[in-house]
Amino acid sequence: MTYKQHCHTIGAQHEVDEWIQKLHHAKEKVSRLHFYFHDTLSGKNPSAVEVAEASMTKKSPTLFGLLNIFDDPLTEGPEPTSMLVGRAQGLYGSAGQQELGLLAAMNFVFTIRKFNGSSVTILGRNAVFQPLREMPIISGTGAFRLARGFVTAKTYFLNFTSGDAIVEYHVVAIHY
Known part of the structure; x- marks a missing residue:
């Protein structure tokens, strides 16, 4: 580690220590966010890739x-050209095995405005063919430290052939 990296680490730790000291006086906030998730499995530059499958996956109607x-x-809107708000x-x-249900573990990492560099972590079941799904927020970073809450997901677009999807998300995050 270089001297500069060491000083940056110490500075970041100092900022976290100050935040913790103020925590017992802090008031909880509720942030509501809305955006679209673009999951692309097709084309030359997919944003989602298969990394493993079981020997029986191709025979399973749910791709178990x-x-x-x-x-x-x-993105801010459903169009792929809409303003990027994060990843x-x-x-x-x-x-x-019986119904297509995904176990999802993901971070929404924000790149704009007051939440730039902050993230929320979601871990839960996503029953993709249900009209509206709910998953829990289990934590967060930056502005979302100690976050809890939930997200709702609604499919905006799904191409059954390619697997490409656009999903509308609403986030309700309780944090300090």
Whole structure:
């Protein structure tokens, strides 16, 4: 570690220590966010890729045992050209044998405005063919330290052939 990196680490730790000291006086906030998640499995530059599958996955109607890693853009509107507000990074695996249900573990990492550099972490079941799904927020970073809450997901677009999807997300995050 260089001297500069060491000083940056100490400075960051000092900022965290100050935040913790003020925590017992802090008031909880509720932040509501809305954006679109673009999961692209097709084309030359997919944002989601298959990394593993079980021997029986291709025979399963739910693709049971399939695991994908993703780094998907989050945009203000449903159009891919809409303003980028962050990235969704994580993994999802087909965990349902009877119904397509994904186990999703992901971070929404924000890149604009007051939440730039902050993230919320989601871990839960995403029953993709349900009209509206709910998953819990289990934590966060930056402005979302100690976050809890939930997200709702609603499919805006799905191409059954390619697997490409655009999903509308509403976030309700309780944090300090």
